[in-house]
Amino acid sequence: MQQHPAVPHLVTAQTGPLLDLEQRILDALPAIERWFRLQWHEHLPPFYGSVDLRNAGYKLAPVDMNLFPGGFNNLSEDTLPTAVQAAQNAIERLCPDARNLLLIPERHTRNQYYLTNVSRLVRILQLTGVEVRIGSLSEEVTQPTRIELASGDEFVIEPLVRRGNRLGLADFDPCVILLNNDLSAGIPRVLAGLDEQVIVPPLQAGWAIRRKSNHFAAYDQVAADFAQLVDIDPWLINPYFGRCGQVNFHERAGEECVASNIDFVLSRMREKYREHGVTDTPYVVVKADAGTYGMGVMTVRDANEVRGLNRKQRNKMAVVKEGLEVTEVIIQEGVPTREDVDGAAAEPVVYMIDRCVVGGFYRVHTERGRDENLNAPGMHFVPLAFAGSCNLPDCRAKAAGSAPNRFYSYGVVARLALLAASIELESTASRVAAPAAPVAAAIAG
C-alpha cells in the first residue's frame, strides 16, 4: 500500500493482535456502520468532539475525549467539505430554521493558535448557512473588539448581553449557542437557566460538572457492546481505570486511595499482558478527573511512587487550568504509543462533528517517550487527510496494517468514544436540569 502523502515518514507498529483487530474491524465494516447508525438513533451525538488515541501495537484505545475541541486549525484544508456537511446535519437537528448562532470561545484571547481555531470554526459554521457572531465570557471585553490573525483573517469578539431567559449580543438574538469553552472555571451565571435557546455542548459537558471517570464508565459499556459485535476482547480497545474522589495533594489526603487504585489497575493490566503476550512494563497515568488533559498528569509504574511525592510533584498535580484545585483523580491504564513521526513519539487525535469523523492530526513530541503524555509544551501537529482515510478504508487492499486501513480503525474507535460521550451527557443531564446542590456550587460569579 502506498503511504499517505500527508504523512511524512510515518511509522506505525504492525505487530501482534492489532493487525488482527484491524482486520476484524475492516471485515465487519457494514455491520459496524449499521451499528453506529442504530446507536445514533438512540443517542444524540455531541455537537463536536476530539479524541486522543493511543496505538500500542497490541491495543488501540481512546485516552481522552474533549467536548470543546480547540484544534480545528490543525486539520488540513481538504477536510473542510466534510466538516461543513457534518455541521449542517448538527444544526439541522438542533434548530432547523436557525439563522443566528452565537459562539462562545475560551476567555484567553491572545493565543494565536487558539484564535486560528476559532476562525476556522467560524468559517465552517458560516458555510452551513447561519450568521455566526462571537460573544465573550471575559469581563475585559466591554465592547466589540477586532481580532486580527497573522494569516490576515479577522473577526470580532463582542460582550454578551443577557435579556431575561435569553442570551445574545447587543443586536443579535441567536437560536443556537455553541460553546468552545470548557467551563473549567464553573458555569457562569450568564449561561444558567437559558431555557429558550439551544446550548451545545450542554452545560454538563463543562469541567464544572464533567468527570473523565463518568466518560470512561460509559465507554466501558460501549466498548463491551462493540467488542461483542466484532468478536474481540474489549480490553483491546479499552484502558482500565480507577477513581479517587477525595484527594488533596497538598495535604497528602487520599494518597492511599490513589495507591491502591494504581495497584489494582496494574494487576489487571499484568493479567492482560500475560494473556496477550505483551512484554511491556505496565504503567498507569494519574490525572485530574475534571479538567484539561494537559495539566495535572503523572506517569506511575509503582504505587509507592505516589506515596513519596515531593513538594514540586504535589504542586504540579494539585491544580489544573484556571487554578482549580484537584480533588478527584482518575487512574488510567497507560497505553504506550508505538507510532512515531520523523522519529518522535506521536499519537493520533481524531476530530468529529455530529456523527462524522471530519479530520485529524498526529500530536508529536520530540522530547517525550512513548509512555509519556504528549499533550505538553513543545508538542507540534502533523495534519492527516483523515477525512478521506477514516471514512474510506481500501477494503480491496486486504492486507491490514496499511495506513488507510489503520486510519479507518482510528475513526471507528474515536466514534466509540463519541458515542460514550453522548451516553455520559445523557446520564449527567439532571445535574444541570435541576440546579440543586452540585450545580449551585458549580455556578460561578
Add this chain to the structure above:
Amino acid sequence: MQQHPAVPHLVTAQTGPLLDLEQRILDALPAIERWFRLQWHEHLPPFYGSVDLRNAGYKLAPVDMNLFPGGFNNLSEDTLPTAVQAAQNAIERLCPDARNLLLIPERHTRNQYYLTNVSRLVRILQLTGVEVRIGSLSEEVTQPTRIELASGDEFVIEPLVRRGNRLGLADFDPCVILLNNDLSAGIPRVLAGLDEQVIVPPLQAGWAIRRKSNHFAAYDQVAADFAQLVDIDPWLINPYFGRCGQVNFHERAGEECVASNIDFVLSRMREKYREHGVTDTPYVVVKADAGTYGMGVMTVRDANEVRGLNRKQRNKMAVVKEGLEVTEVIIQEGVPTREDVDGAAAEPVVYMIDRCVVGGFYRVHTERGRDENLNAPGMHFVPLAFAGSCNLPDCRAKAAGSAPNRFYSYGVVARLALLAASIELESTASRVAAPAAPVAAAIAG
C-alpha cells in the same frame, strides 16, 4: 485567485451580469443555505441526481436533470468522503436499520465506463454500512455473473427474484432498492406494486412517466422563489421552454405546434437579450420530453427549420434510447456555453446525493460548438474537485469570478434543479400510486 489544480487551462468567461449574479449569490450565502435547509424540510431530496449546467456569461442555468446519474466514475477520488457522508444521510432517512440494499443498474452490461460507474456507486454505498448486491432487469442474466473491469475491480450481477410483494435476489432480501436504470423501456412488471420496500428514485422518476417539461415547470417556481431571495431576474438562472404533446416526426404530425413554440420561445428570448444587452443570436433546443438527453436533440435558430426536415433529420429526432418513439417534445431556450477546457467547448455537470453536492466534472467536446449539445459521441470528461469548491466558496476573496466562487454558484443552481426534481416527483407520485391508465400503459412485459 489561483486556478484550481484539477482544472487544466480552464477558461471561464467573466463578462456581463453573471459576475453580478455570482456576487449576489456569494453575498447571500447564509440566506441561501438557510433557505435550502428550510426547503429540504418541506421536500424529500431525491436519492441522487446530476445536473447539466450552461454558463453563458450572462446567465447560468440547468438544461437537464438526470435522476439516475451514470457518471460517478468521472468524479475525482477525493470527492468520495462527501459522497459517503451524503449517502449515509439518505439511507438513514429512508430506512434507518437498513442492512441490505439492492442496486438495479442499466441492462447494457458491456460498457466499461458505465460498469465503472456501478462499481464506484457500490463502493460509496458499502461504506455507508449496507450490504450491496446487484440485480439485473436483463433476461439474459439467469445466474450470478461476474463482471471484471479493466481496473481489476469486479462485482457480481444476479437475476432478480420476486416473492409476492417483495423483490430481491435468490438469497437476499433488501430494505432499499436503488434504481440506476432510467426505465426508458417502461416500468418492468417485476418492479410494480412493491409496497413493502423503499424504491428510490420512485418509479415516476423513470422516463416511462417522467417528462422534462414537468421538471422545468417545477423549476420555474423554484427559480422564481430563489430569484426573489437574492433579488435577481429569474431569467438569469432559468431557460424558457415550451412543450408539444402530439408529435410524430415520421408522419410530420405536430410540426406546427413545434414551430409556434419555437417562435414563442425565441421572441421571449429576444426581449430578454435586449433587456440584458446580450448580442448573441438566440436559438432553441428541441428534444424529446421523455428520455435520455443525448438522443433526439436538435438546435434550431428559426421555426422554419422544423417545417422542412429531411428524412434523416426526422429519423434522428423520432426515436431515443431503447428505440422509443418520440411523441412529446420540449422546446428549450438554448444557453450557449462560454466555458472551454483546452480550447474545446465545455459544460459543468454537477453530481448530488441527498441534499449535497458531492462532485462534478466538465463535459468537453472538441468537435462541437458552444451552442451545441455536448452530450454526444466524442465527448470526454475532466473531473473537478467540486466537493471542496461547490460547498466552500472563498468568501474572503471578494472578487467574484474566481474559479472557486464560480463553482459555488454552480452548486447552488444545481441544487435548485434538485429541489425542482423533488417537487416534480411529489406532483407526479399519484401516477404510480394509483396504477390506472397512464401507468398500466407504462408497465412493460
